[in-house]
Amino acid sequence: MPENPAAVLPAHETAADGDPTMTGPRRLPLGHPEQLAGLRRVPQVEVLPDGALHPGDWELGPWVQDLDGRPTGAAATVAVDNLTAVTLHWAAREQIRSVVTTQLQVNVLRPLPAFDPEDPADRPRLRMRGVPLMHDALGGVARGRLVGDDGTVYVEATGWFQSVPDRSADGAETFVATAALPLEDEERASMAALTAVVPESVPVPRPGERPVVQQTAAPSLRFRPEPRLDNAGAMTHGGIQTMRAVLAAQAALPDRQDYEVQAVEVAFTRPGLGEQVALTRVRHAGRSLRIVEVDLVGLDVATGEPQVGRPSIQAQISFRAADRPRG
Structure with missing residues (x-):
């Protein structure tokens, strides 16, 4: 089962210098896959008035284009995997240190907002909203939504996670180095290019x-x-x-x-x-x-x-x- 790097450490803890790409006491970076797929951290994780967690936004760009160049909300899988894991950790921070994703369910509710994939300045963002549903010592489940400025929900997801022993991840040094790579050339990539x-x-x-x-x-x-x-x-x-x-x-x-x-x-x-x-x-x-x-x-x-x-x-x-x- 793939380990979710954003969930290795309590994701509600933000680096002291306010760097939105770094989380946790060990300053684990937001991974390169998340950055490439449009996930963007906010400077300060926010608890919204309705109790939902707002840990970041999903930025639209060429990486949401399918095999035929059409934008699809199904490209949000990296973002919602991260969102639901972060939400679970925020809720269960006294019980759970590390989790792996066991199941992910994603519903694409409507077409994404229009944007120009060739214009780097035209990058709409959907707010990430997470709600924990259940957790215990064995793991838990959380729901996530990607929402427009007017409250329109474009994508919703449910993520299930299993608790695993807290351990140093293999390849951590490579992961950190890769997370620091620039995105300039890759930001224009389609889903097919992004996923190799x-x-x-x-x-x-x-x-x-x-x-x-x-x-x-x-x-x-x-x-x-x-x-x-x-x-x-x-x-x-x-x-x-x-x-x-x-x-x-x-x-x-x-x-x-x-x-x-x-x-x-x-x-x-x-x-x-x-x-x-x-x-x-x-x-x-x-x-x-x-x-x-x-x-x-x-x-x-x-x-x-x-x-x-x-x-x-x-x-x-x-x-x-x-x-x-x-x-």
């Missing part, structure tokens, strides 16, 4: 062709090993892996331009390491609803073949017929 998709593995869309319901999974998108996407445990960030599953599910639909992500449910079963490949299976291919299952697996070192039966995550992604014109 191998371009040759992306199928060309075939408008008007409905997908065939499958009995067995088939290899789909491939992803390069990319240390900058690791968490403090030297594993691929769970939110990044979830974004990979979303893109793989989209790639499984030949007529994908007519459908948009409705919901994502993912279970984290083992660490994600190195090069990965998505195994996809179309479960339902109706006119208004599509359902795709995705296992994200590593490659066998000796043979280079996908490690079938040993997924790092198991996901189900549902799509709804697009309710807006497609360019």
